[in-house]
Amino acid sequence: MxxxxxxxxxxxxxxxxxxxxxxxxxxxxxxxxxxxxxxxxxxxxxxxxxxxxxxxxxxxxxxxxxxxxxxxxxxxxxxxxxxxxxxxxxxxxxxxxxxxxxxxxxxxxxxxxxxxxxxxxxxxxxxxxxxxxxxxxxxxxxxxxxxxxxxxxxxxxxxxxxxxxxxxxxxxxxxxxxxxxxxxPEVEWLHNDIEYDYFYCGTFCIQRLIEEIFKKYKDNSDLKFGFAGYGLYKDQAKELDKKYENFKYLGQIMYKDCLINESKSICLSAIYEPTIRNHRLCAPNKFYESLALGKPVIVCRGTGIDKVVEKYNIGIVINYDVNEFYDAVRAFKSNPAMCEEMGKRARNLYDEKYxxxxxxxxxxxxxxxxxxxx
Structure with missing residues (x-):
């Protein structure tokens, strides 16, 4: 060998x-x-x-x-x-x-x-x-x-x-x-019961809107959020988990468990601060995972993948703004039919191209x- x-x-x-x-x-x-x-x-x-x-x-x-x-x-x-x-x-x-x-x-x-x-x-x-x-x-x-x-x-x-x-x-x-x-990801289209309005698994680092989402969650605690991962804002995630019933922090988990939990969410996101050159050329895991799992996705304008999302109508494009993020989550939550259609288009794109x-x-x-x- x-x-x-x-x-x-x-x-x-x-x-x-x-x-x-x-x-x-x-x-x-x-x-x-x-x-x-x-x-x-x-x-x-x-x-x-x-x-x-x-x-x-x-x-x-x-x-x-x-x-x-x-x-x-x-x-x-x-x-x-x-x-x-x-x-x-x-x-x-x-x-x-x-x-x-x-x-x-x-x-x-x-x-x-x-x-x-x-x-x-x-x-x-x-x-x-x-x-x-x-x-x-x-x-x-x-x-x-x-x-x-x-x-x-x-x-x-x-x-x-x-x-x-x-x-x-x-x-x-x-x-x-x-x-x-x-x-x-290498995954079949998982069909699990919905447990989260939004789920994120990855690194808790700057310029991903993570800190802003955590700070604003107190005003949106009716939404069911799940987070898994590690990094700069890990302690904030732990505190939110203790304080709010609808916020779950799972720590660092294996990738297969990440996909399982993402499949239980109404929507996912692939958010990057677009003024950073690396972010304007990004190919985020979360975007591809949304395709494979048939989930609508939230992305930022000016990050490259926003053009794909708009072209195929598989999610919502926002500015790098926490209020727009929460508006997008609520839009998905209130319109299951839209989520289902976007999810089908996302999975078809995955099967054909990615x-x-x-x-x-x-x-x-x-x-x-x-x-x-x-």
Whole structure:
């Protein structure tokens, strides 16, 4: 069997794109060395649960550094230790690994040149272009960091982006091959009883309207809201759960449980602050999940996906405004027939254009093409 070293700077198990890609790679018969960052102390155990069908094909190496939130550029020391950990894992397994599938700049920065030295193929998977996705980078270093990422893109055998619009971000580079793998879930259209008017599962970070939704919930506590995830506003979610009967906070859950809970909601959202360049080119998980689950979606004007939502009439487009958000939730709640029709159109779009089976074939075809060139 050929071996893929799949690297992502998180616990893997709750990452929708990572778990789907790894499952597809395993299903194709590869051995997978999973390298991740265990921030909570139980990632290896959870990964084994997620990939339980393939335990004979996987090996898990976790960087055990428990922190509450993601480590960004401000924590350069911790980030460097992680990068050294990845480089050491690669060195120890250089005679076994055929492909390194590296997700973002913070996984391969110290070892992409070693891959070429060891004749290991590189798949560089850009979840987020680093300088656009990390506002904490000092302005004096942005150009330098971008040049580093461009160097990796130019070196990689295949560069993966999550939407065609992301070509704009990497226009300064000269990739050998680009493929587009949309981050769509692999799921049947789930039919569950409705428990929530709105459900969100993901990172609680700035510029996603999360803080504003939490602050305004006291004026909308008749609505049944469910939240799951971690990040900056986790404590606020816990307090709302204690204070309001209609607000449920489930903590961090596995991706399959995320989809189950989303299927129990009237509507979903994929909200990003549109003045951020990375957000104007976004391909959010929540948008694709709404398609697969047949749910109407709330998105922001000026984020790219708003054009798709309007074209196919599968949701409501709002400005980045919390009052408009709550108005949209209420509009969905008061009109079940509209929700049903939008949901049907969303699922049809998923089946025809975005289903994971199509994405899996694109990815695995490139794996096979790379290995044939050896």
């Amino acid at each position: 050929k071996t893929v070293m799949y690297v992502r700077a998180n616990g893997i198990y709750s990452d929708s794109r990572a778990t789907k890609e790894i499952t597809s790679i395993l299903r194709a018969g590869y051995q997978v060395l999973i390298v991740g960052w265990d921030r909570e102390g139980h990632s290896e155990e959870k990964c084994k649960e997620v990939f339980s069908k393939y335990l004979k094909q996987i090996k898990i190496c976790m960087f055990n550094y428990q922190v509450q939130d993601h480590v960004g550029f401000k924590n350069i020391g911790k980030l460097y230790k992680w990068l050294r950990f990845v480089a050491n894992i690669l060195h120890k397994n250089k005679d076994k690994v055929d492909i390194v599938h590296a997700c973002n700049l913070d996984t391969i920065l110290l070892c992409y040149k070693k891959c070429k030295k060891y004749n290991i193929k590189i798949v560089y998977d850009i979840f987020d272009y680093y300088v656009d996705g990390h506002g904490s980078i000092p302005s004096c270093l942005r150009s330098f960091i971008e040049k580093l990422e461009i160097g990796i893109i130019d070196t990689a055998d295949v560069t993966v982006i999550c939407t065609d619009e992301r070509r704009e971000q990497i226009a300064k580079s000269s990739p050998k091959k680009i493929i587009v793998v949309h981050n769509t 289903n994971w089976g199509l994405m899996e074939k694109i990815l695995l075809d490139e794996y096979e093409a790379m290995l044939r060139k050896e």
